[in-house]
Amino acid sequence: MQSTLLQSHAVGFGRMAPTVSVANIDRAVDFYTRVLGFSKVFENGSPVGFVILEKDASELHLSLFKSHKATAQNVAHLMVQDAAALYRHLEESRVKIIKTIRDADFGLRCFVFADPDGNRIDVAEGL
Template identity: 30%
Template structure:
């Protein structure tokens, strides 16, 4: 059987897993899909077809260097939802010359997510 890549799960390193879980659930509308460890040191959050893994920083690791760009539909109501929740925006909703309308947010550790809808 030929190799076939199935999925990719971006991993964001965070300094406080509980704080990160609250952010992704309460501000971005993700669900907490799973947690690993006791106390938890890794977790997965999901929304629709997107899954992100959150990894508690180990000694010597610096959190907050992750970036992803997510294509979606319904961007205007989602942008309003994020604004209402007090999400830190790093780029406002705007039409871009490459044929998308997009915006970007930042989690409490500095990991960034761009959300885009094709025009």
């Protein structure tokens, strides 16, 4: 069901970037840049409390929340071109895998890993 606004107005949507809370921003930036190949393109605060990371078409915002506790829910969904290669790389990098790679009946090769703060990232590739 579309909202009245969208039915009566042409509203274009641009990119959407998830914000992930982290307890240690330096550790998180190190993980996402060193292990996943993101580049830091923006930081804010003194000390730094917010960072924007980019890789290809993906953007991720990290926000410092010192009492952050991870949940059992996925915080971001990352579409990739070679899920199996990323999975192998994460295993070799000793990243915690939450759900092993599988070809799902909904048409995706997918798995879930956790960053150093326990944030769950769902990774998928269309089959």
